[in-house]
Amino acid sequence: AQSVTQPDIHITVSEGASLELRCNYSYGATPYLFWYVQSPGQGLQLLLKYFSGDTLVQGIKGFEAEFKRSQSSFNLRKPSVHWSDAAEYFCAVSNSGYALNFGKGTSLLVTP
Amino acid sequence: GAGVSQSPSNKVTEKGKDVELRCDPISGHTALYWYRQSLGQGLEFLIYFQGNSAPDKSGLPSDRFSAERTGGSVSTLTIQRTQQEDSAVYLCASSRGLARTGGELFFGEGSRLTVL
Numbered sequence A: 001a002q003s004v005t006q007p008d009i010h011i012t013v014s015e016g017a018s019l020e021l022r023c024n025y026s027y028g029a030t031p032y033l034f035w036y037v038q039s040p041g042q043g044l045q046l047l048l049k050y051f052s053g054d055t056l057v058q059g060i061k062g063f064e065a066e067f068k069r070s071q072s073s074f075n076l077r078k079p080s081v082h083w084s085d086a087a088e089y090f091c092a093v094s095n096s097g098y099a100l101n102f103g104k105g106t107s108l109l110v111t112p
Numbered sequence B: 001g002a003g004v005s006q007s008p009s010n011k012v013t014e015k016g017k018d019v020e021l022r023c024d025p026i027s028g029h030t031a032l033y034w035y036r037q038s039l040g041q042g043l044e045f046l047i048y049f050q051g052n053s054a055p056d057k058s059g060l061p062s063d064r065f066s067a068e069r070t071g072g073s074v075s076t077l078t079i080q081r082t083q084q085e086d087s088a089v090y091l092c093a094s095s096r097g098l099a100r101t102g103g104e105l106f107f108g109e110g111s112r113l114t115v116l
Helices: none
Strands: A003-005 A010-014 A019-021 A023-027 A031-040 A045-048 A056-058 A064-069 A073-078 A085-092 A100-102 A106-109 B004-008 B010-013 B019-024 B031-037 B043-050 B065-069 B075-080 B088-094 B109-116
Touching: A003 A100, A010 A019, A019 A106, A023 A073, A031 A056, A031 A064, A045 A056, A045 A064, A045 A073, A056 B019, A073 A085, A073 B031, A100 B043, B004 B088, B010 B019, B019 B109, B031 B075, B043 B075, B075 B088, B075 B109
Parallel strands: A010 A106, B010 B109
Antiparallel strands: A003 A023, A019 A073, A031 A045, A031 A085, A056 A064, A064 A073, A085 A100, A085 A106, B004 B019, B019 B075, B031 B043, B031 B088, B065 B075, B088 B109
């Protein structure tokens, strides 16, 4: 079955620093991959998604992610973090049914 | 409406009581999902509805959990004889297409359930 692993439970970065959140998936074929963000008191919002083609995908809020088949990874990046980026980030993969399988999330703290 | 609406936003109940959680999806979205978010556990898939097809109930954790979707729109998640381990945030999402083919899921803000 498809699964998603987010190795980092918590990450702390300074405002203005670069960010990389890790995501590894387990899937037999090329998966559909997603990153969602959950800000405090808000619902989950889609940041970006990968289906096929160019392995570097751009999303909203200045985020990007790179699909690396050889490493079974889909890491999320941002060159310069803003305080408003503090949130919970979830990686997800489509499963053979109808829903998305989500990782357990990475909590991002941004320090001044 | 503009987004997925869920009610109540917060529910505190006593162990053994039944609860109903409501989800009003985005108009025109044929797919509707329920997820459960427990502390440190990510999002756990519960059930999926697509149009008039039979729902995918494979994620429901026990027979105390059930859900229905009336008229292809509003959905109700019912938990009977609640237990303390049912305490979680229950999230509803809807999409125009299937998640497995890339349909974007739009989430509500969730219903936080606390079982005392």
